[in-house]
Amino acid sequence: VDLHLDRLPPVRPGANLADALRAAFRDGRLAAESSLPSTRALAADLGLARGTVTAAYGQLAAEGYLVVRQGASTRVAVITRTQLAAPGPVARPAGPHPRWPVRWSLMPGQPDVSAFPRDVWLPAVRRVLARVPSADLGYPEPMGHPVLRRALAGYLGRTRGVVTTPGQVVVGSGFTALLGLWCGALHHRGITSVAFEDPSLPHLRSTAVSAGLAVVGVPVDDDGARVDLINAPAVVLTPAHQYPLGVTLSPARRAELSRQAVAGDVAVLEDDYDGEFRFDRAAVGAVQALAPGQVGYAGTASKVLAPGLRLAWLALPERQVGPLRDRMLATGASAPPVLDQLALADLLESGAYDRQVRRARARYRARRDAVLDAVAPYSDLVVPGGIAAGLHMHLRVVSSSTEAAIAAAARRHGLGIDLLGRHRLLESDDPETRPPGLLVGYAAPPDHAFAPALAALIRVLNDLRCPR
Amino acid sequence: VDLHLDRLPPVRPGANLADALRAAFRDGRLAAESSLPSTRALAADLGLARGTVTAAYGQLAAEGYLVVRQGASTRVAVITRTQLAAPGPVARPAGPHPRWPVRWSLMPGQPDVSAFPRDVWLPAVRRVLARVPSADLGYPEPMGHPVLRRALAGYLGRTRGVVTTPGQVVVGSGFTALLGLWCGALHHRGITSVAFEDPSLPHLRSTAVSAGLAVVGVPVDDDGARVDLINAPAVVLTPAHQYPLGVTLSPARRAELSRQAVAGDVAVLEDDYDGEFRFDRAAVGAVQALAPGQVGYAGTASKVLAPGLRLAWLALPERQVGPLRDRMLATGASAPPVLDQLALADLLESGAYDRQVRRARARYRARRDAVLDAVAPYSDLVVPGGIAAGLHMHLRVVSSSTEAAIAAAARRHGLGIDLLGRHRLLESDDPETRPPGLLVGYAAPPDHAFAPALAALIRVLNDLRCPR
Numbered sequence: 001v002d003l004h005l006d007r008l009p010p011v012r013p014g015a016n017l018a019d020a021l022r023a024a025f026r027d028g029r030l031a032a033e034s035s036l037p038s039t040r041a042l043a044a045d046l047g048l049a050r051g052t053v054t055a056a057y058g059q060l061a062a063e064g065y066l067v068v069r070q071g072a073s074t075r076v077a078v079i080t081r082t083q084l085a086a087p088g089p090v091a092r093p094a095g096p097h098p099r100w101p102v103r104w105s106l107m108p109g110q111p112d113v114s115a116f117p118r119d120v121w122l123p124a125v126r127r128v129l130a131r132v133p134s135a136d137l138g139y140p141e142p143m144g145h146p147v148l149r150r151a152l153a154g155y156l157g158r159t160r161g162v163v164t165t166p167g168q169v170v171v172g173s174g175f176t177a178l179l180g181l182w183c184g185a186l187h188h189r190g191i192t193s194v195a196f197e198d199p200s201l202p203h204l205r206s207t208a209v210s211a212g213l214a215v216v217g218v219p220v221d222d223d224g225a226r227v228d229l230i231n232a233p234a235v236v237l238t239p240a241h242q243y244p245l246g247v248t249l250s251p252a253r254r255a256e257l258s259r260q261a262v263a264g265d266v267a268v269l270e271d272d273y274d275g276e277f278r279f280d281r282a283a284v285g286a287v288q289a290l291a292p293g294q295v296g297y298a299g300t301a302s303k304v305l306a307p308g309l310r311l312a313w314l315a316l317p318e319r320q321v322g323p324l325r326d327r328m329l330a331t332g333a334s335a336p337p338v339l340d341q342l343a344l345a346d347l348l349e350s351g352a353y354d355r356q357v358r359r360a361r362a363r364y365r366a367r368r369d370a371v372l373d374a375v376a377p378y379s380d381l382v383v384p385g386g387i388a389a390g391l392h393m394h395l396r397v398v399s400s401s402t403e404a405a406i407a408a409a410a411r412r413h414g415l416g417i418d419l420l421g422r423h424r425l426l427e428s429d430d431p432e433t434r435p436p437g438l439l440v441g442y443a444a445p446p447d448h449a450f451a452p453a454l455a456a457l458i459r460v461l462n463d464l465r466c467p468r
Numbered sequence: 469v470d471l472h473l474d475r476l477p478p479v480r481p482g483a484n485l486a487d488a489l490r491a492a493f494r495d496g497r498l499a500a501e502s503s504l505p506s507t508r509a510l511a512a513d514l515g516l517a518r519g520t521v522t523a524a525y526g527q528l529a530a531e532g533y534l535v536v537r538q539g540a541s542t543r544v545a546v547i548t549r550t551q552l553a554a555p556g557p558v559a560r561p562a563g564p565h566p567r568w569p570v571r572w573s574l575m576p577g578q579p580d581v582s583a584f585p586r587d588v589w590l591p592a593v594r595r596v597l598a599r600v601p602s603a604d605l606g607y608p609e610p611m612g613h614p615v616l617r618r619a620l621a622g623y624l625g626r627t628r629g630v631v632t633t634p635g636q637v638v639v640g641s642g643f644t645a646l647l648g649l650w651c652g653a654l655h656h657r658g659i660t661s662v663a664f665e666d667p668s669l670p671h672l673r674s675t676a677v678s679a680g681l682a683v684v685g686v687p688v689d690d691d692g693a694r695v696d697l698i699n700a701p702a703v704v705l706t707p708a709h710q711y712p713l714g715v716t717l718s719p720a721r722r723a724e725l726s727r728q729a730v731a732g733d734v735a736v737l738e739d740d741y742d743g744e745f746r747f748d749r750a751a752v753g754a755v756q757a758l759a760p761g762q763v764g765y766a767g768t769a770s771k772v773l774a775p776g777l778r779l780a781w782l783a784l785p786e787r788q789v790g791p792l793r794d795r796m797l798a799t800g801a802s803a804p805p806v807l808d809q810l811a812l813a814d815l816l817e818s819g820a821y822d823r824q825v826r827r828a829r830a831r832y833r834a835r836r837d838a839v840l841d842a843v844a845p846y847s848d849l850v851v852p853g854g855i856a857a858g859l860h861m862h863l864r865v866v867s868s869s870t871e872a873a874i875a876a877a878a879r880r881h882g883l884g885i886d887l888l889g890r891h892r893l894l895e896s897d898d899p900e901t902r903p904p905g906l907l908v909g910y911a912a913p914p915d916h917a918f919a920p921a922l923a924a925l926i927r928v929l930n931d932l933r934c935p936r
Contacts (some may be wrong), residue, residue: 005507101625109607110606110607113603113606114602114603116602116605118597118598121596121597121807122593122594123591125590126590129586129588129589129590129827133915134581134582134584135581136583136776137579137581137774137776137777138578138775138776138912139577139578139770139774139775139776140772140776140778141776171804173641173801174802174803175800176800176802177799177800177801177802178800179619179800180800180801193686203797206797207798207799207800210799211799249610257829265641274717299618302607306605306606307605307606307607307608308604308606308608308802308805308806309806310804310805310806311805322593329671329674330675330678331645331648331672331675331678331679332643332644332645332646332647332648332675333641333645333648333801334640334641334642334644334645335776335778336641336804336805337641337776337777337778337779337804337805337808337902338777338778339589339776339808340779340805340807374594392574400590402790444606446602451561
């Protein structure tokens with residue numbers, strides 16, 4: 001197979017080959033079904049190391065752009081020629097829901113708030129106050145300040161491969177509020193139901209119900225959501241790191257999702273609640289880029305900075321922007337405070353946000369490794385599920401322990417921990433179809449509390465091995 | 469008439485007699501219908517200047533606690549013995565709605581954002597960052613940070629006579645968002661309609677409609693809203709300074725409103741959007757204090773600091789607190805960012821907020837006087853309506869000019885100005901029942917733009933006198 005190099009933008013050594021290929025797929029220079037050269041041949045043609053090309057192909061296959069088959073040439077997937085305009089917002093995990101008095105907490109959904117960079121935030125506010133025009137202190141544009149929308153469009157394209165423009169970015173006061181508006185806009189358009197992954201966060205499903213929509217479930221297996229079973233005109237998904245199971249949407253499913261979204265005019269909301277935190281490899285790019293006319297992307301500063309900032313964003317398909325704005329005006333919802341928006345833009349543009357991501361990623365990776373080490377001797381009871389990513393770990397229960405028994409043990413040891421059962425659409429105790437699970441949030445405890453919290457978890461596992 | 473002085477808390481010279489009397493009315497030490505001594509007698513008994521007592525009586529009469537009749541003794545009104553728990557939030561004027569290209573703007577609804585105290589805000593943020601516990605940077609309590617709720621309860625009691633506790637204060641992202649939640653909570657409770665003053669702000673009525681309520685009107689005359697004509701189980705009012713007409717709710721109407729609210733279990737929302745800005749006397753206290761079990765109070769930092777901060781608050785009747793919180797959780801609405809909440813609390817507690825109020829009040833009073841001087845020679849065309857307060861003035865049109873003619877003249881001179889007609893529930897051109905009016909917002913223009921804007925207004929009035 002030979003690839004006409006003029007179909008690719010110039011790729012210099014060290015530049016991002018994956019980005020160049022993505023752009024070529026999107027604008028049609030590399031057509032669906034066309035074969036790509038072998039990694040060895042392309043590396044030679046471009047003067048790149050072969051490992052660089054292999055990594056780029058692997059990344060693009062994981063994102064659904066490429067189809068890799070053993071013994072056959074790598075091909076461009078059928079899905080990549082899509083419109084350049086896509087659907088609505090995405091979901092974030094909730095804060096802790098303690099159900100018993102806790103001494104130590106491994107509740108998921110919280111980042112390490114003690115790592116909030118106070119020494120970076122204050123100078124950003126100072127710079128903002130020094131230069132913001134007074135007129136910007138009036139009633140804000142509901143969709144967000146143009147400076148932040150521009151900074152976010154750049155950041156999302158660069159770090160998550162999101163295909164968007166500043167005009168399609170909406171800034172909001174937390175993901176849940178944006179989800180409520182997105183659902184409200186669907187309802188206003190006459191849509192009556194929305195699908196959520198089963199399991200998923202109950203409070204996000206409630207938000208959809210409050211907005212007037214019926215919620216249906218989409219089963220999740222080891223390849224992520226069963227996108228072939230989406231039975232609604234709209235769906236909220238967590239493709240990069242399924243919440244709470246921790247799996248990632250497989251390349252085939254990503255391709256199938258975008259094909260189906262375009263063919264069936266399904267409004268997809270990609271909740272990228274912890275997309276910055278992949279530990280074993282570069283993060284898989286957003287599904288949104290495969291069908292930007294159908295898929296809306298949602299992100300948040302809650303995990304990288306702090307939930308208390310109340311800053312989240314959507315990158316919407318163009319045709320959804322006006323209806324969402326109408327919904328904001330109708331309900332009185334507004335953009336976050338202008339000074340906070342501009343301080344976040346300052347962090348994004350100065351690179352301080354990226355530095356914070358890297359610091360937090362190293363920290364959470366080490367935390368995750370510590371949990372893995374601690375639970376390894378208990379593989380007869382629990383087995384880690386999902387990929388090396390995020391702020392929480394799903395522990396599959398492989399013994400006969402029930403969630404009720406786990407909760408009782410956790411209560412005995414004063415440990416705050418979450419359980420899988422409450423995330424299911426239909427609660428059930430049938431261990432065949434609904435295997436029990438523990439959700440361990442390892443990000444939030446301050447350093448001094450992490451080791452004791454892990455020790456409490458081990459005491460819980462010991463109790464399960466030797467029931468009282 | 470003799471007043472047993474032991475019915476009053478100790479009142480020292482210089483202390484606030486009105487506060488002491490209010491407390492005595494509320495806890496029943498001064499019963500309804502009882503007579504008060506003459507101002508001369510009470511002044512002698514308490515060792516106060518007679519002017520102090522006269523001012524206190526006048527204030528309390530304006531607030532509906534006292535009934536003053538010529539030639540008869542001053543009596544405690546029937547209304548003052550009420551429960552200590554009241555209903556929902558209140559409304560704020562919108563930002564500008566330019567309808568033609570403007571060179572100069574006197575659109576109401578905006579404060580002077582160039583007066584935002586940047587040099588006060590930054591040190592407050594610095595102090596907050598230095599002392600806020602990390603745990604407070606997590607997902608915030610939806611009703612607001614306890615420190616701000618405490619600071620607001622104190623401020624509102626002190627400056628507006630609001631009877632509340634920190635637990636009844638709700639902090640929100642702007643008044644309109646809080647109004648939407650308040651209406652949503654009513655709807656959830658089975659209430660189907662809400663009354664608004666006619667005229668009032670259209671976007672606030674739309675918010676109620678979006679929350680599922682039907683909107684009915686309450687006529688407004690020179691004594692404020694015709695509270696005897698409230699024909700709904702809930703009502704949103706602007707008692708201190710009716711928006712847009714600028715009149716104040718008369719003492720008799722205040723008493724009637726609270727009597728009726730208690731008797732008919734009407735949920736009242738008192739929108740105190742500019743309550744800090746009375747120029748001719750001390751501001752009339754909140755109606756909320758007359759029936760705190762029925763009347764919710766709403767205020768905002770948008771006029772004193774800047775709308776871009778997105779900080780507003782409610783002081784709710786106790787029984788409405790839980791339902792509003794449920795509504796916030798259901799819709800994904802949340803409290804404003806924690807750092808902003810704490811910075812506002814810092815300003816309230818340090819006195820910086822009060823200083824800002826005084827500075828702005830002096831500034832807006834001078835602006836209003838300038839408008840009065842400018843329009844005085846045109847009293848054959850327009851007559852100022854309402855009280856000396858706030859950030860806008862209502863000019864009644866006493867000539868045969870229509871609003872269409874005024875709009876045409878304003879467009880000719882590139883002047884942004886608002887008109888009364890669009891604030892009515894039913895738009896109509898019948899000048900008998902719907903006299904035309906201009907709404908002049910004098911607060912927003914920066915200094916260099918105020919004189920030219922006034923000059924443009926005068927050119928508009930000249931055009932109306934001599935139609936082309």
